[in-house]
Amino acid sequence: MRKLDLAVLLLAVGAVAGAAWWRFHVPTATPPPAPWRCDSGKDARWDCFVSVPGGTFLMGAQATDAKDPGYDADASPNEGPPRIVSVAPFWIGRGEMSVGVFRECARAGKCDVADVATEGGYSTWLPLDAPDVPTSLSRPLNGVSWKGARDTCAFLGGRLPTEAEWEFAARGTDGRHWPWGNQPLCASPPKDDPFSRAQRDNKTCTQDGPWRMSDMPNPSPFGLVGMAGNLWEWVGDWYAPDGLPAAGSKDPSGPATGETRGQRGGSWTASSPADLRVTVRGGLDPESKLNDVGFRCVFGGADVR
Amino acid sequence: MSASVRRSLWRALVVAVGLFGSAYAATGYRNDGTGVWPGTSAPTAWSLTEHLLWRTAMPAWSNASPAVGAGKVCVCGEPTSLICADSATGRVAWSAAHDVLATLTGDEKAKASVLVSAGDAAEAELATLRTEVSRLSREARANPSADASARLKTVQDRMGVLKTAVAAAAQYRTPPNQGLIGWSSPSPAIDATGVWALFGNGVVAAHGLDGALKWSRWLGPPPERMLGYDSGTSASPLRVDDLLVVPFRSLTVLDAATGAVRWTDKRPWPHYGPAAVTKVGGVSMLLLPDGRILRARDGVELAKDLADVWYIAPVVAGDVVIYLEARSGAEVIQSGGVTMKAYRLAAAPGGSVTTTPLWTTKIPAKDPFYGQPVASLGYAYLATSTAELWTVNLTTGTITATRKVAGLTNDTVYAGPMVAGGHLYVGNDSGQTAVLSIGATPELLRVNALEAMRASPAFVDARVYLRSANALYAFQ
Numbered sequence: 001m002r003k004l005d006l007a008v009l010l011l012a013v014g015a016v017a018g019a020a021w022w023r024f025h026v027p028t029a030t031p032p033p034a035p036w037r038c039d040s041g042k043d044a045r046w047d048c049f050v051s052v053p054g055g056t057f058l059m060g061a062q063a064t065d066a067k068d069p070g071y072d073a074d075a076s077p078n079e080g081p082p083r084i085v086s087v088a089p090f091w092i093g094r095g096e097m098s099v100g101v102f103r104e105c106a107r108a109g110k111c112d113v114a115d116v117a118t119e120g121g122y123s124t125w126l127p128l129d130a131p132d133v134p135t136s137l138s139r140p141l142n143g144v145s146w147k148g149a150r151d152t153c154a155f156l157g158g159r160l161p162t163e164a165e166w167e168f169a170a171r172g173t174d175g176r177h178w179p180w181g182n183q184p185l186c187a188s189p190p191k192d193d194p195f196s197r198a199q200r201d202n203k204t205c206t207q208d209g210p211w212r213m214s215d216m217p218n219p220s221p222f223g224l225v226g227m228a229g230n231l232w233e234w235v236g237d238w239y240a241p242d243g244l245p246a247a248g249s250k251d252p253s254g255p256a257t258g259e260t261r262g263q264r265g266g267s268w269t270a271s272s273p274a275d276l277r278v279t280v281r282g283g284l285d286p287e288s289k290l291n292d293v294g295f296r297c298v299f300g301g302a303d304v305r
Numbered sequence: 306m307s308a309s310v311r312r313s314l315w316r317a318l319v320v321a322v323g324l325f326g327s328a329y330a331a332t333g334y335r336n337d338g339t340g341v342w343p344g345t346s347a348p349t350a351w352s353l354t355e356h357l358l359w360r361t362a363m364p365a366w367s368n369a370s371p372a373v374g375a376g377k378v379c380v381c382g383e384p385t386s387l388i389c390a391d392s393a394t395g396r397v398a399w400s401a402a403h404d405v406l407a408t409l410t411g412d413e414k415a416k417a418s419v420l421v422s423a424g425d426a427a428e429a430e431l432a433t434l435r436t437e438v439s440r441l442s443r444e445a446r447a448n449p450s451a452d453a454s455a456r457l458k459t460v461q462d463r464m465g466v467l468k469t470a471v472a473a474a475a476q477y478r479t480p481p482n483q484g485l486i487g488w489s490s491p492s493p494a495i496d497a498t499g500v501w502a503l504f505g506n507g508v509v510a511a512h513g514l515d516g517a518l519k520w521s522r523w524l525g526p527p528p529e530r531m532l533g534y535d536s537g538t539s540a541s542p543l544r545v546d547d548l549l550v551v552p553f554r555s556l557t558v559l560d561a562a563t564g565a566v567r568w569t570d571k572r573p574w575p576h577y578g579p580a581a582v583t584k585v586g587g588v589s590m591l592l593l594p595d596g597r598i599l600r601a602r603d604g605v606e607l608a609k610d611l612a613d614v615w616y617i618a619p620v621v622a623g624d625v626v627i628y629l630e631a632r633s634g635a636e637v638i639q640s641g642g643v644t645m646k647a648y649r650l651a652a653a654p655g656g657s658v659t660t661t662p663l664w665t666t667k668i669p670a671k672d673p674f675y676g677q678p679v680a681s682l683g684y685a686y687l688a689t690s691t692a693e694l695w696t697v698n699l700t701t702g703t704i705t706a707t708r709k710v711a712g713l714t715n716d717t718v719y720a721g722p723m724v725a726g727g728h729l730y731v732g733n734d735s736g737q738t739a740v741l742s743i744g745a746t747p748e749l750l751r752v753n754a755l756e757a758m759r760a761s762p763a764f765v766d767a768r769v770y771l772r773s774a775n776a777l778y779a780f781q
Contacts, residue, residue, distance in 0.1 A: 078447060121468025122461070209468065232446070241448055260449040269461075271439035282446025285454055291461050292442065 029054075029089040029300025032158065038094050038223075046095030046138060046213035049299060052165075052222050054089040057173045058082050059164055060244045061279040072177055074274040078243055078281050086250045087168045092161060093296030095213035096226045096233065097152060099126050100137030102144070105155040115148030116141065117289035122209045135212075140294045142210050142231055146261045146286035149234040153297035160236035161298040162253045163244075163281070166264045170228075170278040172221035177277045179220035179227040184273035207268035210292070224296075228276040231294030232263040232284075239263075239283025251302030260284055267292035328582045328589035328601065330561070331501070331544035333372045333494030335723065335761060338543065338582055339621060340679035342725035342764035349728055349740050351753050351769065351780040358768065358779040359395035363388065366774040368490040368539065368719075370760040373770055375497050375514055378763070378779070380772045381489035384480045385504040387512065388777075392768070395779060399516030403508040405477045408523040417477045424474025427467040434464055476526035480506050486577075490539035492760075494549075501549055501561065505538040509551050511564060520564035528554045528573060540579040540618075545601050546589050552579045556593070558604065568604040578618035578677060581626065586652025592619045592626050598658055607657045612646050616673070617721065622680035622699060624650050625663065629687060631674035642669035645687075647702060664702030668695055676721030679729075682743060686722045688731050691715070692739075694722070696747060705745040712752035713737050725764035734759045736773055 029051065031037060038048040060082040061075035062068060070082030105111035106128060118125040124139040144152075146160075153159050161169070170179050178184070207229060216225040237245070238258025245254045254262065260283035266276040269292050274280075284290070329337035336342050348356040369381035377398065379389040385403040390396060409417055438460045445453035480488045488505035495501075499519060503509045510521035527538060540552035549561040556570035572595065580591040582601070589601035594614035598607045612619070612628030620627045630644045637643060647663040670689050678687035684705070685697045692713040696706040716735040723730045729747050732738040736755035741747040760772040771778045 076447060120462060120465025121470075121472060122465050232442075239449065263446060267442065269435075269438045269442045271436060275439070275443065282443075283449045284446060285449065285451070288454055288458070290458060291465060 029091055032091055032156065032299040036156065037091070046140075046225070047098040047101055048094055049091040049297075050094045050223055051091050052089065052169050054087055055168060055173050056084060056086045057168055057171070058175055059085040059167055059279075061177075061277070070175070072277065072279065074177075074277060075279060076281075078241055079279040080243055083244060084249055085164050085168075085252060087162075087164050088251055088300070088302045090161075090165055090301035091158075091299040092165070092169050092222075092224065093298075094224055095216070096140035096231050096294040096296050097149070098137060099124055099139050099141045100132075101156070102141050102148070102152050103128060103137070105152050108155065110155040111148060111151045115145045115151070115289070117143030117291065120291055122291040124210055138214075139212055140210055140226065140231055142294050143289045143291050144234075144294060145289050146234050146284075148289075149295035150236070152295070156297060156299075158297040158299040160234055160295060162251070162301070163235050163237045163262050163264065164252050165298055165301055166233065166235050167278055169222055169224055170220050170265070174221075176221075177279070178218075178273070179224070179278060180218035207270075209268055210294075211268070226296075227265055227278065229266050229270055230268055231265070232267045232282065232290075232292055233265045234293065234295040235262040235264055237262045239281070241283060244281075253302075258283075261286045263293065328545045328584045329543065330546055330548075331372075331494040331496035332374050332763075332765075333501075334370065334492040334541035334543065334579060335677065335679075335721070336763070338579070338618065340677060340721055340723040340761070341681050342723065345726045345764040345769075346767045347726060347764045347769035348780055349726070350751060351738075351771070351778075352755065356780040358781040360779075361390055361395040361397060361777045363772075363776055364400075366487070367772065368487055368759040369541075369772070370492040370720075371763040371770040371772050371777065372493045372495040372500065373763050373765040373768075374495040377495060377500070377514060378770050378777065379493045379495055379500050379502075380760070380777055381491075381493060381502060381504075384488040385506055385508065386489065387493060387500065387502045387510070389500060389512075389514075389516065390777060392765075392770070392779065395777065401510075401512060401516060401518065402479075403502070403504050403506070403510050403521060404479060405506055405508060405523050408508055408521045420470075420474045421477050424471050424478060427470035427474075431464060431467045431471065434460055434467075438464060476506075480527075486539050488538070491541040494542060494544045496544060498562075501542055501544060503538075503542040503551055503553060507553060509542060509549070509553070509559070509564075511549070511561065519562075522559070522564045524551065524553050524557060528575065539577045540574065543579055543582055545582050545591070548601060550580060550582070550591060550601070552576065556580070556591075556599075556604075558601070567602075570599065570604055576614065576618075577616045577675075578614070581619040581621045583621040583626070583650065585624075585650050585658045586656065588652070588656040588658075590658060592621065594618060594628075596628070598660070600656065608660050611648060611660060616675050617677040620678050620680050620685065622685070625680075625699060626650060626660075627678065627680060627685055627699075629668075629674055629678050634673045634690075637670060637673050642667050642671075643674060644668070645685075645697065645702070647699070666697060666702040666704065668697075668704070670695065675717070675719045679722045679724050681724040684743065684745065686724070686729055686731075686743075686747065688718050688722050690717050690719070692718050692731065692733060694731060694741075694747065696745060698745070706747060708747075710739045710741070711749055713739055719759045720761040723761060723764070725762075725769070730762065732758065732762070738762070 032049045061072035062080040063075040126136045237254025239260045239262040263282045365382040367381040378392040388400045441457040445457040491503040493502040507524045511519040543550040549559045576594040596611040597609045648660040672689040672691045692710040716733040729741040736758040738753045758773040763770045768781045
């Protein structure tokens, strides 16, 4: 065989092999360490991680035209324009990040307690020198700055989600307005239950402060809780107040620079179901430490900043 | 089983009870704590059209079971009410609420009153700030600015101060509704001299049969943590000899007549069920879910490390005590089931007790057990939260039967099985009660349907009393 023929043959074989790999390789996200996965048997933990398959979905909402995609009469201008977006597979926290994990991070010297507002009647913080009371450790951490959130995720080996990842995790692919569907139930939905008359009267979606994840009903399509209400959740993106970032349609990660970092999900301060829709967006000074803010982390996904 | 054999077995049981007898001095939680109601001729069938004697609407729900005696049937109502009705007519004779402030006196009451007033004022101001913080939260995030964030922080900080004032008063105020365990889950106890009740705000009280308050005492704010859940209290007070055994925060034993503290155990009480009670060698003993045995009159520890039970009390049958080490659903799955243990109790010198291990059996259930087992005539019956019924031979620990109780829907079984009048009863929280035969392989006889209910029935003489979320019933 001539050298040229051999070269062509090798190239062809390589091309076929490469195409086969591309065709059959199923992208999977880098998982978190085994003890952190919700499928490792520790499903009583709310800060374990759930696998979310990659997908394509309509991100955002608009209130301009009922005939156009993504119509939502309650949508604000900064929730749109809706766009088709793809996200790579990733793992995400099943619930909002717990006090216990931040304490571990701080004790390891990787997180700074100064990044958490530790005082006030709504604070969920447990001082480092206090005994490890499990019910206190499992509460969602609030009053944390963006840096504190980022550092905690890095301590675990992950990062904060992008807005696209967060929204996909909250709503899946069917365009729902809330994690549980399209009915404007409140964060503590009315139950037709004679033992819960007080809950039945709670029509305004008010909470009296941050709740435990175990008290948050109505998970998202991927089994996540607390995606609507409880605590606003930091995302990794800079926030673009004039609408969704005009990035590419695959794994967008927001503008390159900014002054405020994005937040999603609404919080216990909400006064109506409209405030808790999955497309509601906000931004805050990354150094702010408000008592209605928390976060959850992701592993895997696209290679984002 | 023939009627004559059954009578012989009942006689043997009576003899056994005399030697290793019940120390219960009143009736209340699961009759005498065992869930066995001997000698009743109550109907096995009931509904709104079958055997209904009376139905009395209740002002609020409660998980507490009826306590029947001295012509009265007493139940509880959320959050802190004790309600007693005439057992023949269902007419409510009296009702009493149990606030913390009413139990306090002097300086303590004055301080608490100030905190409650401040808490009331703080709640009122919080209500006015709710709308503002919601608006500021939206504005500060939609169009972030230092100014908007500062305004939001100012209001949130003020709300935090108010929240602290509300929290400081919380232990003294009427508790807000708490939908699962509630504040009135402990079942009252009744005898010919009065009624005793315990509530989740920490108030324990004794009333005369006419409703007059004899004494009340506050044992402190609710415990911080229950095993597997984090609020509410459900363990019932028990009348033992001249004592009232109160499982709240820790185990406190009071003089039943005066409310004076006789002794207190140091360990916290995070269990949902009370102790079991028995007499060994004539000495009343408390068998705790944490595996200890304490002498009732003075709390002296007589045994320990027998078991570690979460949701329910140990069960005594004659000279045998059974522990079902029920745990959370996740632990049940991880452990491949729950462990059941039995010990034989025997009197030891000095009023003590020896415990001889009889058997240990793994119950390979896949769901938790919330209700206490019942042991009767040689078998123990236990039901998971999903109505899977297990039957265990009390002598050998062998599982003789397991079955899903047909006819019960997918609602949760909270109350433990009971044995009454030679039948086994298993109920769920939608008010369905399955009636089964007793023995090695219980067979379903019928299912009674009423309405949402978590309390256990009380079978007394010719009647069965049921406490639903909305009403109190008597069937005869």
